[in-house]
Amino acid sequence: MAVAKKVMHVTMRWGHGVGGVKRFIHNAVEALPEDEYRQVVASLGPVTGEDQGLTVLGPVVQDGRLAGKRSMLDMMRFFETESPDVVHIHCNNGVGLLCAEAARRAGRVVRVVHSHNSSLGSGELWKRAGDAALKLMYSASPTARVACSKVAGDWLFGSRPYTVIRNGIDLERFAFSPEQRTAVREALGVPEGASLIGLVGAGIPVKNTSFAIELLARLREAGRDAYLVLLGEGEESEMLVARAAELGVASWTHFTGTVSDAWRYYSAMDCLIMPSFYEGLPITLIEAQANGLPCAVSDTVSREVDVAGIVSFLPLDDCTSWLDGTDRAVSKGCLRCIGDSRLTVSQIKKAGYSIEDLGSQLRTLYAGESQVRNNQDSDSDSDIRGLLCF
Structure with missing residues (x-):
């Protein structure tokens, strides 16, 4: 019997909650057979969250500074x-490219850098300068560059070639269920006829969850019988509980923490918001x-995501548009049925977002069949000494 290929998913950190990177890794594990692929996780930074049934190693970088003077040496020793046969690096900045260079120097043949976002997440000049330097120095280090969307690929790779890889899911699992809708709404205490608005990733700063709580307050002031369910947890969680109480909407706001069955909550919702x-x-x-x-989402989200034609893009600086947009979404969402879900599942599958499509893409990627080839031959350590620490 052939030995299973060892695939190492590298994350910047492994914290609480279930963000997009963790969900992708879970889907990758589901998409590929265990007897052919042994998938593990390595966190460059601190491991503070639960392993969620995965093998999680780390921290790889001992002093916590992912682009510090010793970080590449720590990564090289670890690899x-x-x-691992495959190093799949999940990131949104130049540290991912630095990590690919460390994997190259450690003799790892397949090095995938995967861009998951469209911003550094910081306006600090020194961080932006450091990120630009890493992108310049190590842009040729991956054997494959992939991104979740065009905007994410352009952000990290610039003019370098990359491939968009679809975040495939088990489509049937997420299909609408009237039974799950009734059960979850009863468990949350949402009355019949009331609207339930949801947000996933609560507590993670980039998700702007406080906006959702403020929107709920405005909807209730306008006479809407609206409730809010917040899935997930993060560094802002405690602040958000206090904010709901401050605005007088704590009784209509439900904090679930991290859940492993988000699909049940989708059926219960009338609208998903993402500000x-x-x-x-x-x-x-x-x-x-x-x-x-x-779905009602901020206009910072890539338009590529509107696969089924049910996503509205709204400006964060226009509260009226959010009130109106949420009302429109709720009016449609509360009337949806199994047939609506079957149609959207068909559209999403056609667009290449099924778990089967993900498995096919990953097999090709992990076999090293990529248009990107490394042309860096220097193993000089001069660039390590010159790294900016951030």
Whole structure:
């Protein structure tokens, strides 16, 4: 029997909650057979969250500074010790390219850098300068460059070639279920006839969850019988609980924490909102569309995500447009049925977002069949000494 190929998914950190990168990794594990692919996770930075049934290693970088003077040496030693056949690096900045260079120097043949977002997430000049330097120095280090969307690919790779890889999901699992809708709404105490608005990734700063709580307050002031369910947890979670109480909407706001059955909550919702400051191509929106659930999202989200034609893009600086847009979405979402979900599932599958499509893409990627080839031959350590620490 052939030995299973060892695939190492590298993340910048492994914190609480289930963000887009973690969901992609879970889907990758599901998409590929265990007897052919042994998939593990390595966190460059601190491991503070639960392993969620995965093998999670780390921290790889001992001093916590992912682009510090010793970070590449720590990464090289780690890859030499663990000897993965494939290094799949999930990132949104130049540290991912630095990591690919460390994997190259450690003799790893297949090095995939995967861009998941469209912004560095910081306006600090020194961080932007450091990121630009890493992109310049190590742009040729991956054997494959992939991105969740065109905007994410352009952000990290610039003019370098890359491939968009679809965040495929189990479409049937996310299909609308009247039974799950009734069960979840009863468990949350949402009355019949009331609207339930949802957000996934609550507590993660980029998700702008406080905006959702403020929107709920405005909807209730306008006489809407609206409730809000917030899935996930993050560094802002405690602040958000206090904010809901401050605005007087704590009784209508439900904090679920991290859940492993988000599809049940999609069926219960009438509208999904995503007022994020920036995104790549959120897998959450693919899941919600498979459910037939209308979505109201900020206009910073890539238009590529509107696969089924049920996503509205709204400006964050116009509260009226959010009130109106949420009302429109709720009016459609509360009437959706199994047939609506079947239609959207068909559209999403046609666009290449099924778990089967993901498995096919990953097999090709992990076989090293890529248009990107490394042309860096220098192993000089001069660039390590010159790294900016951020």
